[in-house]
Every structure is written in C-alpha cells, then in structure tokens.
Amino acid sequence: MPTDTEPSNTIKLLHLVFLSTSWGMQIWVTFVSGFVMGSCLPRHTYGFIQRELFPYYFHISSTCAFLNLTLFAMYHPSELLRDEQTTQIIVFFVCVAASVLNTQWFGQVTSDIVADMHLVERSHGLGQEVGLFTSESCRQLRASNPSYRQLSWQLTLYRALSSLCNLCCIACNGLSLYYLAAHLSAL
Numbered sequence: 001m002p003t004d005t006e007p008s009n010t011i012k013l014l015h016l017v018f019l020s021t022s023w024g025m026q027i028w029v030t031f032v033s034g035f036v037m038g039s040c041l042p043r044h045t046y047g048f049i050q051r052e053l054f055p056y057y058f059h060i061s062s063t064c065a066f067l068n069l070t071l072f073a074m075y076h077p078s079e080l081l082r083d084e085q086t087t088q089i090i091v092f093f094v095c096v097a098a099s100v101l102n103t104q105w106f107g108q109v110t111s112d113i114v115a116d117m118h119l120v121e122r123s124h125g126l127g128q129e130v131g132l133f134t135s136e137s138c139r140q141l142r143a144s145n146p147s148y149r150q151l152s153w154q155l156t157l158y159r160a161l162s163s164l165c166n167l168c169c170i171a172c173n174g175l176s177l178y179y180l181a182a183h184l185s186a187l
Contacts, residue, residue, distance in 0.1 A: 007075045015071045016180070022064035023173035029057055030166060044118050044127035051111040058107045061169060062099035068092050068176065088179050095172035098165040106162035113155045120148045 007015075037046050069092035076085050121127040121138065129135045142149045 005075075007071075011071060011075070015068060018064040018067045018071070019173060019176055019180070022061055022068070023170070023177060025057065025060065026166065026170045026173065029053075030170065039131060042128045042130055044121070047114045047118060051114060054107050054111065055103075058099065058103035062096070062103045065092065065095040065099045065169065065172075069096050084179070088176065091172045091175050091179075095169050095176075098168040098172070102162055102165045102169075106158055106165060110155065110158045110162055113151055113158060117148065117151045117155060120145065120151070 034050075037049060041049070069089070072092055073089060076089065081089070118127060121141070124137070124141055126135070126137050126141065129137075142152050
C-alpha cells in the first residue's frame with residue numbers, strides 16, 4: 001500500500017530508531033568493542049564472545065536494514081520518486097543485501113572456521129595469548145601444519161568479505177543519516 005502522503009510521526013520515529021540503532025551498533029562493534037576486547041582478552045575468549053554475539057549483531061542489522069527499506073519504500077511510490085529518493089532506496093537495498101550476506105553466509109562461515117582453528121590451537125597449547133596480532137607460536141603452527149594454514153587463509157578471506165559487507169552497511173547507513181539530516185526542517 002504505497003502512498004504519496006506524508007508519513008506519521010510514529011513512522012518517522014520508527015525509521016529513525018531503526019536507522020540510528022543499526023548505525024550506532026555498527027560503529028560500536030566495528031570501531032570500539034572489537035579493538036578493546038581484542039587487545040585485552042585472550043584470543044580464544046575473544047573468539048568465543050564474537051561467535052556468540054555476532055549472530056545477534058548480524059540479525060539485528062539485517063532486520064533494521066530491511067525495515068528501513070520497507071518504511072521508506074512504502075511512503076515513496078516508484079512513480080513519484082525523485083533521483084535522490086531513488087538513490088536512497090538503492091542505498092537501503094544495498095545495505096539489506098550486505099547485511100543478509102553477513103547474516104546468512106560470511107558470519108556463520110567465519111565463526112565455524114574460528115571454532116576449527118581454536119581446536120587445533122588448543123591441541124598445541126595455544127590461544128591464551130592476549131592481543132590482536134598473531135603470536136610467533138601461531139605463525140610457526142601455520143608454517144608447519146597445512147590444514148591450519150588452510151584454515152588461516154580461509155579465515156582471512158571470510159573476515160575480509162564480512163568486513164567489506166560491514167563497512168558497506170556503515171557507509172549506507174551514514175548516507176541515509178545524511179539524507180535525513182538534509183531533509184530536517186528544524187533541529
């Protein structure tokens with residue numbers, strides 16, 4: 001039921017809540033909590049926390065992205081779209097696609113690889129080191145163990161893809177916030 005009428009204040013509030021929740025959560029998880037936990041916790045503890053929290057993070061991000069696209073599209077029928085509104089719908093759609101990729105594929109595969117790597121590391125007495133960078137012992141394990149080296153390569157690939165999707169969502173939500181700010185008549 002698309003409409004060319006002005007959305008109610010409740011719809012505007014919901015749109016703003018979904019957008020700001022998603023963007024704020026993305027900024028916090030990407031730029032604050034990951035670095036703090038990674039530099040203060042043992043690697044396996046940090047990995048365990050990420051494996052438990054990231055599914056929630058990805059699902060909340062996907063839900064917010066989908067609801068933002070839906071609310072925006074409901075009040076902007078395609079036959080009445082201006083260029084900037086078309087761009088905004090594309091931005092929301094890209095955000096949904098990137099979020100869903102992380103939720104349904106990259107996030108789960110990354111978690112599974114981390115769990116497999118932790119098993120190998122534990123069997124070699126590794127994983128309790130603190131810090132974001134790989135220890136010398138892990139580098140030696142990677143050099144001497146082909147299956148661990150393969151897991152490490154896969155982890156690098158999937159983390160990079162997941163990070164790109166995440167950064168894409170941050171950029172999309174930042175553009176959407178800019179669009180909203182540009183259309184505020186008062187602060």
